Amino acid sequence: MRTQRNNRLRPHWMITCTVAALTLTPLSHGYAPLNTDDAGTVGHKTNQVELYGSFAKEYGAKSDQVDPTSATVDYEGGGAVRAVPFTYTRGITDELDAFVGATYYGTPKGRFSSVTNYSFGVKWRFYGDGETGLNFALKPQVILPATNVQQNYGVGNAALNYGVIAIASYFWEDAELHANVAYLRAPYNTSQSVGFSNDPNRTNLYAVSVAPVWRVTLQFKLALDAGINTNPVVPDQSLINYGMVAAIYSPAKTLDFGLSFQRYAANFGTVFSGSGAYTNRIQAGVTWRFD
Secondary structure (H helix, E strand, C coil): CCCCCCCCECCCCECEEEEECCCECCCCCCCCCCCCCCCCCCCCCCEEEEEEEEEEEEECCHHHCECCCHHHCCCCCCCCEEEEEEEEEEECCCCEEEEEEEEEEEECCCCCCCEEEEEEEEEEEEECCCCCEEEEEEEEEEECCCCHHHHHCCCCCCCCEEEEEEEEEEECCCEEEEEEEEEEECCCCCCCCECCECCCECCEEEEEEEEEEEECCCCEEEEEEEEEEECCECCCCCEEEEEEEEEEEEEECCEEEEEEEEEEECCHHHHHHCCCCEEEEEEEEEEEEEC
């Protein structure tokens, strides 16, 4: 286990996890494959299942690489990561959803359970109808503690985490605009390493993001998503940036197939140019709604 200073930049948000991503952190975002959530809800007595696979890998100078934390839900180790975040949502009323989620890690592997980041929460739309004009929603959630070994490998914090996402959406006939402001309280077991680094971590984490979405046809949408997240590692710079392009194909009202490409870096110049150190993430999956 390494105890020396780790020079990697390790963004903590999901945010992915997608998970992640409390996208990228383990905060759950419900407009897959985007990191930025929308103010819409699934509807009274409607069920929704989101299942997405993520692959993330670092590029650039070894001493300056950006670990794929937000890019893969909640990961703070180095190297390539394969993760499958899962979320089940139930419409309690037309304005209120309840959800539970978890993430399966294909890599990294170790002497720990591959399933972690168990979470639950609600989304409450308190203004608007979720389909037209201006809408506002709040999404509080709780992430249960991971084990000490899972924290060592960087796939979760061995302490109770909790947070909230404030969501604003505007819906036109053929376009949408979504904006999020998120906060995560992210304590961890300070007697254990995080991603095999003993660098101290910030425990008050913030994120701001915006995502315009265009309806190209009745079944096909294109989206951009960009944001700024807190980097939890205290010795490193305090903020990490990301940009994403995404496509959503909906052959039926109850079924969406999503694909996204995301890049995390220390600044937006690197995000857009691809020069320097960065992390790329590819995510693909399905959203299914049923009564």
